[in-house]
Amino acid sequence: MSDTIDAAVAALNDKMNGGFDGTAKFVIEGEGAIMVDESGARAGDEAADVTMTADSETFQAILSGDLDPTAAFMGGRLKVDGDMGAALRLGGALG
Secondary structure: OOHHHHHHHHHHHHHOOOOOOOOEEEEEOOOEEEEEEOOEEEEOOOOOOEEEEEOHHHHHHHHHOOOOHHHHHHOOOOEEEEOHHHHHHHHHHOO
16 A cells, blocks of 8 residues: 555545545545545445546545545546445535
8 A cells, every 4th residue: 555545535534524425436546536425434445336536646635635636527637437425425524
């Protein structure tokens, strides 16, 4: 597992404020994947309600709050495949 994935899992778990009732997968291009569900974030690559794909720089900017996920999606830097409602609920759970 890459240091980027390890750091992202830790950051996501720090940001989670509960309330996410689905499964989501973040794919960080060239690094790996992270699963998020009601129990938090962990490294993994399983089926999910929604899959969000971005490069490492974009993902880190979203996590740090420097880039709004909606702006990243609208600008083509974040790809979303699957249940858009789950993606929005995840955004709410991350605060």
